[in-house]
Amino acid sequence: xxxxxxxxxxxxxxxxxxxxxxxIFPPIITTSLYLLIFGGLMGERIGDMQGVDYLHFIxxxxxxxTVIQNAYANTVSSFFLAKFNHSIEELLISPVSxxxxxxGYISGGVARGFTVGLGVxxxxxxxxxxxxxxxxxxxITFLLTAILFSLAGFINAVFAQSFDDISxxxxxxxxxxxxxxxxxxxxxxxxxxxxxxxxxxxxxxMVDSFRMGFLGSSTTDFFVSITxxxxxxxxxxxxxxxxxxxxxxxxx
Amino acid sequence: xPNALLISNLTKTYANNVSALSKVNLSVEQGDFxxxxxxxxxxxxxxxxxxxxxxxxxxxxxxxxxxxxxxNLNQVKRMIGLMPQEFNFxxxxxxxxxxxxxxxxxxxxxxxxxxxxxxxxxxxxxxxxRLNMAKSLSGGMKRRLMLARALMxxxxxxxxxxxxxxxxxxxxxxxxxxxxxxxxxxMTIILTTHYLEEAELLCRNIAILDNGQVIEQSSMKxxxxxxxxxxLILESVETLPKTLPKTDFSIKRLDDNSIxxxxxxxxxxxxLSELSKKGIEIxxxxxxxxxxxxxxxxxxxxxx
Numbered sequence: 001x002x003x004x005x006x007x008x009x010x011x012x013x014x015x016x017x018x019x020x021x022x023x024i025f026p027p028i029i030t031t032s033l034y035l036l037i038f039g040g041l042m043g044e045r046i047g048d049m050q051g052v053d054y055l056h057f058i059x060x061x062x063x064x065x066t067v068i069q070n071a072y073a074n075t076v077s078s079f080f081l082a083k084f085n086h087s088i089e090e091l092l093i094s095p096v097s098x099x100x101x102x103x104g105y106i107s108g109g110v111a112r113g114f115t116v117g118l119g120v121x122x123x124x125x126x127x128x129x130x131x132x133x134x135x136x137x138x139x140i141t142f143l144l145t146a147i148l149f150s151l152a153g154f155i156n157a158v159f160a161q162s163f164d165d166i167s168x169x170x171x172x173x174x175x176x177x178x179x180x181x182x183x184x185x186x187x188x189x190x191x192x193x194x195x196x197x198x199x200x201x202x203x204x205x206m207v208d209s210f211r212m213g214f215l216g217s218s219t220t221d222f223f224v225s226i227t228x229x230x231x232x233x234x235x236x237x238x239x240x241x242x243x244x245x246x247x248x249x250x251x252x
Numbered sequence: 253x254p255n256a257l258l259i260s261n262l263t264k265t266y267a268n269n270v271s272a273l274s275k276v277n278l279s280v281e282q283g284d285f286x287x288x289x290x291x292x293x294x295x296x297x298x299x300x301x302x303x304x305x306x307x308x309x310x311x312x313x314x315x316x317x318x319x320x321x322x323x324n325l326n327q328v329k330r331m332i333g334l335m336p337q338e339f340n341f342x343x344x345x346x347x348x349x350x351x352x353x354x355x356x357x358x359x360x361x362x363x364x365x366x367x368x369x370x371x372x373x374x375x376x377x378x379x380x381x382r383l384n385m386a387k388s389l390s391g392g393m394k395r396r397l398m399l400a401r402a403l404m405x406x407x408x409x410x411x412x413x414x415x416x417x418x419x420x421x422x423x424x425x426x427x428x429x430x431x432x433x434x435x436x437x438x439m440t441i442i443l444t445t446h447y448l449e450e451a452e453l454l455c456r457n458i459a460i461l462d463n464g465q466v467i468e469q470s471s472m473k474x475x476x477x478x479x480x481x482x483x484l485i486l487e488s489v490e491t492l493p494k495t496l497p498k499t500d501f502s503i504k505r506l507d508d509n510s511i512x513x514x515x516x517x518x519x520x521x522x523x524l525s526e527l528s529k530k531g532i533e534i535x536x537x538x539x540x541x542x543x544x545x546x547x548x549x550x551x552x553x554x555x556x
Contacts, residue, residue: 001359003356003359003361004356004357004358004359006356007352007353011345011349011353015344018344082342085339085340085341085342085343086338086339086340087340087341089306089336090340090341090354090357090401091357092305092306093304093305093306093332093334094357094358095325095326095327095329247308251306251307251308252266252267252307252308
């Protein structure tokens with residue numbers, strides 16, 4: 001099973017590496033522009049947020065946004081294309097267990113999230129003196145976030161029937177959740193009602209923890225955030241496994 | 253010795269209530285070269301899909317080399333190599349990678365997989381293109397790629413769904429040679445094809461599917477013998493009369509020296525004797541061309 005897992009992961013990494021011009025380079029450029037415009041130029045007028053200057057405040061959120069988008073995009077596009085060109089049959093006829101298939105695709109999503117996240121981090125380091133409060137918190141939050149959104153992308157791909165279906169969720173659900181999850185602001189500045197509502201958005205917990213890893217301050221207890229993430233991962237993993245085992249939209 | 257494949261009462265009804273297979277029974281012996289024939293929609297691909305775990309069955313049992321598919325799924329999967337009818341690889345992957353990945357799914361590490369891929373790609377004449385993306389291959393090359401991929405894990409049973417569709421004559425013959433060699437080495441091969449001469453040339457046993465049911469299963473020899481007795485070309489040295497006499501069997505003038513007869517419940521000697529009595533002396537008897545095709549059309553709904 002280890003060889004099968006390794007094969008899927010290597011295949012996934014080679015897949016997004018081969019098309020680095022589409023998968024790795026653009027998010028690094030886009031994110032650098034975000035930081036330059038929102039952080040560097042407009043940030044000075046906004047002032048401090050959560051006790052730090054605005055540029056340093058938004059960097060963790062923007063890196064995590066890139067991780068979320070790329071982890072999701074990798075599994076949703078890879079698994080949907082495997083369905084579309086029927087290459088998923090290579091796996092279905094083989095003795096690879098459904099858990100290994102799922103784990104392989106999720107690892108591919110995590111790998112892309114990590115590659116792009118690291119790329120953004122390095123790019124940002126050229127312009128900003130970045131300090132990390134806790135590398136452990138940064139890595140744990142990154143890993144859980146990438147796993148969660150890889151799983152979400154996988155489930156989207158299982159249900160997707162067309163290329164439109166794999167762009168609807170990222171555009172109409174994922175992006176609003178990301179932007180309303182405290183990526184560009186601290187939820188402390190919101191009216192109480194919106195603060196409470198924000199806490200129903202799982203992305204808030206990820207951004208808050210990730211920011212804590214960089215800045216050392218957060219608005220929610222770190223262990224609460226991690227618990228929310230772990231519970232959501234377990235739920236989505238079970239759903240994804242069930243869909244795969246039943247062969248929903250894969251087997252008739 | 254258990255059968256390579258044993259199918260009992262296999263039924264498949266799709267969600268739209270289309271019945272693809274209805275209580276199909278089929279057995280394929282180990283080491284056999286077996287043809288599965290049937291017109292489009294007869295149920296061949298559905299049957300192959302179920303055997304290779306790509307489709308859910310509605311009911312019935314499938315056992316491979318004595319192992320029940322329902323309870324030994326992974327072991328059964330390891331024994332089967334599948335070359336499907338439709339291209340089912342990632343066209344944006346290099347050819348060699350497709351093979352190495354396939355081996356990996358069966359627990360074969362990259363190094364030995366690379367060595368095996370080299371052997372197989374050379375055998376199917378794709379070695380020079382191993383670094384090309386699969387999308388750059390022609391239709392025939394893609395089929396050969398799928399054949400090589402199906403052999404990567406050295407399966408005991410090879411299932412081929414239309415292996416030579418779109419392949420030119422020369423390459424088709426090289427594929428046939430490879431398949432014959434694999435069969436001689438002990439691999440059981442199950443083949444569906446539209447090229448009936450391919451089945452006739454390669455296969456020892458045959459089943460014919462029609463409307464989701466097996467309507468004939470026997471050895472190729474027996475089946476062809478049956479046809480040979482039924483449709484014959486009779487040749488005469490003398491010029492045949494323009495209007496042939498009436499006989500107890502179907503008779504058709506082909507040209508000045510030959511006639512075609514279809515014998516149904518009557519022997520060749522009886523037919524020749526009757527023709528002789530009516531002034532037609534036959535010098536030479538041969539079986540009609542496309543014997544299997546004739547039988548196929550006769551047995552299936554296409555011929556009705």
